[in-house]
Amino acid sequence: MIVVGLGYVGLPLAVRAVEAGYLVVGVDTDELRVKRLGACDSYIEGVDDTRLMAAVDSGRFHATTDYDRIEGFDVCVITVPTPLREGVPDLSFVECAGRSVAPHLTPGATVVLESTTYPGTTETLLRPLLEAGSGLKAGEDFHLGYSPERIDPGNPEWHLENTPKVISGIDPASLRSVEGFYGDIVERTVPVSSCRTAELTKLLENTYRHVNIAMVNEMAMVSRQLGADIWEAIDAAGTKPFGFMPFRPGPGVGGHCLPVDPSYLSWQVKRLLRQDLRFIGLANEINDHMPAHVVQRVTRGLNERGKSVKGSRVLQLGLAYKKNTGDIRESPALVLARSLLSLGARLTVVEPHTDAYLVPPDITRVELTEAEVRAADVIVVATDHDAFDYALIEDAGAYVLDTRNRCRGERVEIL
Ligand SMILES: NC(=O)c1ccc[n+]([C@@H]2O[C@H](COP(=O)([O-])OP(=O)(O)OC[C@H]3O[C@@H](n4cnc5c(N)ncnc54)[C@H](O)[C@@H]3O)[C@@H](O)[C@H]2O)c1
Structure with missing residues (x-):
């Protein structure tokens, strides 16, 4: 089987498919990622190096940038990004993946889209691309379906295998084929009547x-x-x-x-x-406003202590958007840090989970030490990683604004 796009969604799927006995080729356009996989160096928190090494050592997992390696596949799952560009869906990665897969499609094969997208994408965007590039007809010559991913990075309880998987196909035969594949991968599948319904789910x-x-x-x-x-x-x-x-x-x-x-x-x-x-x-309006609200609370709290944001030492805990992960994509904590910097704060950030090369150059990262805590005019808890020493912050922090309700004490204010 083939996984196109070896990121947060694709890599756990590829490794799980190897564990289920499949021979898996993972294709990714990112050469660095492919190189790291070859060296059993995982960049996805849900797949540790030991699991990756077991997959590579089995001889049934190969990562490549070369689409010619996918020749003659039975099942191909597409898990490429679907971002917004200036508020508009950018499906160029799905289009590119579809065009690259199409020439390698053979009769009887199954293609499944997992990327999150609006209802209609599988049938009106991916299907014509696959048909045009292969000369085959979906439903007649090959199967096509959609199955949304529910992966919750950092969640120790629910993972790919034990989270029910919604599946769909463009026709009953496609659904049966999609079900056959995911039945090997997850404990429970939840078939729905159309790809549009699965996309909407x-x-x-x-x-x-x-x-x-x-x-x-x-x-x-x-x-x-x-x-x-x-x-x-x-x-x-x-x-x-x-x-x-x-x-x-x-x-x-x-x-x-x-x-x-x-x-x-x-x-x-x-x-x-x-x-x-x-x-x-x-x-969107309310959630987008939250970093500004936090800045307002920090400003007011410092003001009550006779200080301004400008020139104050701010120690921000967390840059990731989510507890116990290093993912800073679209992170409100990054918006918060940049807003404080723009007001002239002397800001440092503690973020133990994000790889150094992913931290933007305008952010100064420090370790969480007693000296840093004591030197700060305000400590802002932006992400409630379990790795933080909250007792230290409560004991030694002059003023703590906690947006996650983790700290207690006289000098702590909760959002
Ligand atoms: N991250 C999550 O928690 C999550 C959960 C559910 C659904 N999703 C959805 O799954 C999709 C993938 O998200 P992700 O977080 O795994 O993204 P990601 O950025 O972590 O990984 C996507 C990978 O696809 C590769 N890629 C891009 N274009 C390609 C192409 N044409 N051919 C081969 N590889 C290509 C990229 O290099 C990247 O490695 C998105 O639609 C997303 O919305 C993500």
Whole structure:
């Protein structure tokens, strides 16, 4: 089988397929990534070097930049990026992958798209590219399907194998073939009736989180002024055994999914139906505003201590968008750091999870030491990594603004 795009989604899938007994060729256009895989040096947190080494040592996993190596495949899964460019879906990676795979398609093969995208992409964008490049007909000569990925980086409990996988095909035979493959990979598959429904399922899941996080963020911004504690209220409401699911406030949303995926849906709805998806617009507005709200809280807190942001030493904990991961893509913590820098703060950041080469040059990284904590006018907890010594911060911090509700103490303010 073939995996096209060996990133957060593709590499765990490729390794899992090797473990399930498949002979896997992974294709990626990034030469450095391919080289690292050949050296059993994983760049994805969900796949450690030992697992990668076992896959490579089995002789059934080969990573390459060369599409000629995919000749004669049975199953090909496409897991390439689907970013936004100035608010507009950029499907150029899917198009490029489709064009590269097409000449190698043979009768009886199955192609599955896993990249997150708007309903209709598999049938109206990928299908014609595959047909034109292969001279074959989807449904007649080869199978085609869509299956969204639900991978949750850093989650120790739920991973590819034990998370139910939504699957679809353009026709019953395609669905059977897609089911046959994923039945070997995951514990449970969830077939749906069309690729469009499967594409929508992923966007529904992420929009649901995006909107609910925006709702609690909006409540967090007003609850202090009401003399109420939003964090405690969420925990209390979470004891209700039905009808409530807790979401927690923070400095904004980041990563590859929440800031991007809902906009794929609203863009498509606007384009085809001329309608605004107002929940998505509102959630974008509120979540995008959160870093500015945190800056406002820092400014006020310093002001109360007779200080200005300009010239103050700010120690920011975390640059990643998510706890216990190093992923800084679209991270609100990065927006926060840059806003503080633009106001003249003397900012340093502690981020133990991100590889040094990924940290932007305008960010000065330091270790979390007692000297750093004592020297800071304010410590801003932006990401609540378990690796941080919160007792040190509580004991030695002059003023702590905690956007994640991890710290306690007289000098700690919670978002
Ligand atoms: N990261 C997540 O947690 C997550 C979860 C669910 C779904 N998704 C979706 O999965 C898709 C992939 O995301 P990701 O996080 O794995 O991205 P990623 O950037 O980590 O990996 C994508 C890989 O594809 C490669 N690539 C790009 N164009 C290519 C081409 N034409 N041929 C071969 N390789 C190519 C890139 O070099 C990169 O290594 C996106 O649509 C994303 O929205 C991501």
